[in-house]
Amino acid sequence: MKIYLAGPDVFLPDAIEVGQCKRSLCERYGAVGLFPLDNAVDLAAATASMQIFRGNRAMMDEADAIIANLTPFRGPSADAGTVYELGYMAGRGKLCLGYSNDPLPYRDRVAKTHLVSSSEGILFDEAGLVVENFNLVDNLMIVHGLDLHGCPLVVPDIAPADPWHDLAAFETCVRLVASRRA
């Protein structure tokens, strides 16, 4: 069982070490973790970003499953690149799992950085756009995509002190993949 390890983890200053930890956890459960940074790319090359895309897509096509780190990234939702990859794997019929180390509902996270008001039971931000209010942790396409293409989103009861390095929710996902196979 090969698992594509998606997430903004690749943007961490210690991304290589985090990837190694994730791969080791996969190994412990008898799976092989494929981490995007394993694609060697010359970042100075003019074609670097396309090389990374092609490398990631080839890894996804090779994998049987995805575990996506959907912890909010520079905004109230998950990292856009990770979400693209989750959708891609769902479209390819692969087993889809994900976790978020922030258990707050999406609407509460939006309210932290936007002026949210209510009118006739519907929430709006200050620009007048509706705020999704289904008591879900992120956009419904992400949450129900996981429900129907794999396992429900894994979320801790309380946000860990270091959401970018705490791998408890990630390990739960690995265990779920392993139990699916057994």
Add this chain to the structure above:
Amino acid sequence: MKIYLAGPDVFLPDAIEVGQCKRSLCERYGAVGLFPLDNAVDLAAATASMQIFRGNRAMMDEADAIIANLTPFRGPSADAGTVYELGYMAGRGKLCLGYSNDPLPYRDRVAKTHLVSSSEGILFDEAGLVVENFNLVDNLMIVHGLDLHGCPLVVPDIAPADPWHDLAAFETCVRLVASRRA
């Protein structure tokens, strides 16, 4: 040719009218636009969000192509639900198009709301996470996903005054879909 019309347009106060405008533009070019809000759902029902997901997925499975509104939404990147749908359609082998009404590179948009610093040619935000710096308008998975699964991202030279209602870039996408078919 059926085109799934993805985007945070569904969150606009005049979403129904915007969807109607988009459908009319599709019709003008001989295509059929499928707009997510066309799924009638009782928002008060406990299963409302799952009904919306199933409706959107059925529409995507029915469509031959997607035109995704990737204008940044509540952060420096596109709307997470829209990005999921773009990835899903790429995974299903459908024709993928998208537009963004904000032509700024991603790194410049991040710099508007985050303290960005440079070290040895790499950009970091205040949390120490790397800022993608490939001179692309959004995450490379989105931009190159379009390059390889459809047409390059359509972006105006200058951001329109009303990015949520200006449909010039959208119309360019419809024209591109129509020319693909011709």
